[in-house]
Amino acid sequence: QQWQQGGNLCWTAVAYHYQEFTLNLAPIEVSEILSPLWEKQPVVLIGGFLDWAEDAPNYRQQLGLGEVTFVQFSPNRQTEHIQLYLPDRLPLPNTREFQPVLLQQVVRLCRGGMVGQRYRHRKHPEWISPLKRPVVVLVEDVPLRSQVGATLAAEFGSVVQVESTNIDEASILVSGWEFWQTYQDLLPTPQLLIIATLPLPSMENPLVAGRVTYHKQQHQDWFRRYLLPTALRELQQAVLPLRQQQGVVALLDNRVNHRSYGSKILSALEPMARINYIDFMSFEGP
Known part of the structure; x- marks a missing residue:
């Protein structure tokens, strides 16, 4: 089960085998939480597919990132296709x-x-x-x-x-x-x-x-x-x-x-x- 409360997502997970359940709480959006952290220090993010647009607007918005410099290392078309x-x-x-x-x-x-x-x-x-x-x-x-x-x-x-x-x-x-x-x-x-x-x-x-x-x-x-x-x-x-x-x-x-x-x-x-x-x-x- 899940429900929303004040921008958070709450849900229960049931482990029937152990006759246990857990209550979980997590923010749906983390951009406001993370945005101040990026401003305090240099940040390097390394990952695979981030977004379908080159400047990754959705990904940056989700993490609260402002304008960033992208360095893209594409797979070799001859050996990695x-x-x-x-x-x-x-x-x-x-x-x-x-x-x-x-x-x-x-x-x-x-x-x-x-x-x-x-x-x-x-x-x-x-x-x-x-x-x-x-x-x-x-x-x-x-x-x-x-x-x-x-x-x-x-x-x-x-x-x-x-x-x-x-x-x-x-x-x-x-x-x-x-x-x-x-x-x-x-x-x-x-x-x-x-x-x-x-x-x-x-x-x-x-x-x-x-x-x-x-x-x-x-x-x-x-x-x-x-x-x-x-x-x-x-x-x-x-x-x-x-x-x-x-x-x-x-x-x-x-x-x-x-x-x-x-x-x-x-x-x-x-x-x-x-x-x-x-x-x-x-x-x-x-």
């Missing part, structure tokens, strides 16, 4: 057609295929590399994650693991975003990362709902000030291990193609090379 597969014409995540199509796409991707670029419809594609394992499939919705895990296990057997650290070079790992962020540095680097939906914070989470309510009360654009920046940071962190080997990221959320914020999603994934063709036929058999 990812290969992005972003198919069009998929059902949107909020439709009932999405789940069966998602399951079909995930099975085909895990089965393997040849990655290529087709510059003209009738021209033979220029092959880049095959899809390989290990594979990580990110599904945040718990029932859908279970369905994906069961479908893949029926197809591929014991190589499929759901939120387990016991994986090897031939494994297929199905997990939520928090699990992947926690253990991604300890697990084998995936050659293929499949993202079912964008990591936009869920309004079903009381803490998320509380922050959104606060932004609405302040007449602020809660989506662009909170939900979208959070999703962009999650995406950048999730794909980071694949940059070492120019791995493939398959993003199956068609909102990237059809929503106004799609361009910001693509910018957050730079540097990347778009894949527009995958040949599954030679890997699927008769």
Whole structure:
């Protein structure tokens, strides 16, 4: 449960296993608290994705930072890019057609295929590399994650693991975003990362709902000030291990193609090379 009180967000967390609960209190906005601290001393902030704008206005406003000097160290486009597969014409995540199509796409991707670029419809594609394992499939919705895990296990057997650290070079790992962020540095680097939906914070989470309510009360654009920046940071962190080997990221959320914020999603994934063709036929058999 959560509730607001005087600019603070209060919530309870219940640990049923230990028969305990905790009461928590935190300010929703920290800019007024932190702003005087920045003025007292020189400050150097080092981080990954901060904002979609070069001068990071949202990030600075959240932390109470004034005008600052930015030094940006971009990834090397030749050695640190990812290969992005972003198919069009998929059902949107909020439709009932999405789940069966998602399951079909995930099975085909895990089965393997040849990655290529087709510059003209009738021209033979220029092959880049095959899809390989290990594979990580990110599904945040718990029932859908279970369905994906069961479908893949029926197809591929014991190589499929759901939120387990016991994986090897031939494994297929199905997990939520928090699990992947926690253990991604300890697990084998995936050659293929499949993202079912964008990591936009869920309004079903009381803490998320509380922050959104606060932004609405302040007449602020809660989506662009909170939900979208959070999703962009999650995406950048999730794909980071694949940059070492120019791995493939398959993003199956068609909102990237059809929503106004799609361009910001693509910018957050730079540097990347778009894949527009995958040949599954030679890997699927008769």
